[in-house]
Amino acid sequence: MTNALNVVADSPLASLEPAHPTAEAEAVFAEIRAFYEVAEVPAVFRRVAADPGYLADLWGATRRAFDDKRLTRRHKEALAFAVSVTTRSSFGTAFHLGQMRRLGVGEQGVMEVLGVAQMFSSYTKIADTLQLEPDMGEIAPVDHSPAPGGSPRSAPAAPVRPPEAP
Amino acid sequence: MPTVRLRHAAEYPEPIRKLFELAKAWFNYDFAEPPAMSRVMAWDAELGAFHGRAMKRAMTPGEWTRAEKEMVAAVVSGANACAY
Numbered sequence: 001m002t003n004a005l006n007v008v009a010d011s012p013l014a015s016l017e018p019a020h021p022t023a024e025a026e027a028v029f030a031e032i033r034a035f036y037e038v039a040e041v042p043a044v045f046r047r048v049a050a051d052p053g054y055l056a057d058l059w060g061a062t063r064r065a066f067d068d069k070r071l072t073r074r075h076k077e078a079l080a081f082a083v084s085v086t087t088r089s090s091f092g093t094a095f096h097l098g099q100m101r102r103l104g105v106g107e108q109g110v111m112e113v114l115g116v117a118q119m120f121s122s123y124t125k126i127a128d129t130l131q132l133e134p135d136m137g138e139i140a141p142v143d144h145s146p147a148p149g150g151s152p153r154s155a156p157a158a159p160v161r162p163p164e165a166p
Numbered sequence: 167m168p169t170v171r172l173r174h175a176a177e178y179p180e181p182i183r184k185l186f187e188l189a190k191a192w193f194n195y196d197f198a199e200p201p202a203m204s205r206v207m208a209w210d211a212e213l214g215a216f217h218g219r220a221m222k223r224a225m226t227p228g229e230w231t232r233a234e235k236e237m238v239a240a241v242v243s244g245a246n247a248c249a250y
Binding site for chain 2: 134
C-alpha cells in the first residue's frame with residue numbers, strides 16, 4: 001500500500017485539474033482525517049477523489065493495511081517510513097515520519113529506523129551486485145505458501161476444448 | 167552464483183576469523199561458512215570493521231527491539247528486491 005500511495009503522491013501531476021469531491025468523497029475524506037488526525041487530506045487521496053468509488057476502495061485497502069492488528073499502527077508507520085526512505089519517496093517519507101511522531105515514536109526511534117534502512121540499503125546493493133546467495137536459506141527459505149486469506153496455487157488448468165458443433 | 171570468488175574462512179588471517187565467530191554469535195546461527203556478506207566485507211578489514219560496527223549499532227535494541235529492527239531490515243530488503 002505504501003508504494004501504491006507514494007507512486008501517485010510523488011508524481012508531477014500538478015497540471016491535472018484538481019478533483020471536486022462529491023458528498024460521497026467528502027464522507028471518505030472525513031474518515032481519512034479522523035484516522036490520521038490531520039486537518040488536510042493527504043494529496044494522494046484528494047488526487048483520486050474524482051471517482052468516489054475508487055477513492056473509497058483505495059482508502060478501505062489503506063485503512064485495512066494500516067489499522068492495529070497483530071502489528072500496531074506504530075509498527076506499520078515505521079515500516080512504511082522505511083520503505084518510503086528506501087524508495088526515495090518525498091511524500092511517503094514526510095507523511096510517515098509525521099505519523100510515527102504522532103503515534104509516539106521519539107527522535108531516537110526515528111533515527112534507529114533510518115539507520116537500519118541505510119545499513120540494509122548498503123548490504124542489499126552489495127549482495128545484488130555480487131549475486132550473493134542467502135546464508136540462512138535452511139531456516140528462512142522462500143515461502144511459496146499462499147498469503148493469509150489466499151488459496152493454494154493450483155496446477156495449471158488443462159486446455160479447454162472448444163465445444164463441438166451439434 | 168556469486169560474481170566473485172568468496173574466500174573460505176580459513177583463507178583469512180586469525181583476527182578476522184575471530185570476527186567471524188562473533189558474527190556467528192550475533193546471528194545465533196551455526197553457519198557452515200561465515201555469512202557471505204561478512205566474508206565480502208572482510209576483504210578490506212578496516213572498511214569491514216567500520217561497516218560491521220555501524221550495522222551492530224543500528225541493530226542494537228533501543229527504542230525498537232532487535233526483532234522490530236529485523237522487520238524493518240526485511241522490508242527494506244524487500245523494497246530493494248534483494249533475496250539475500
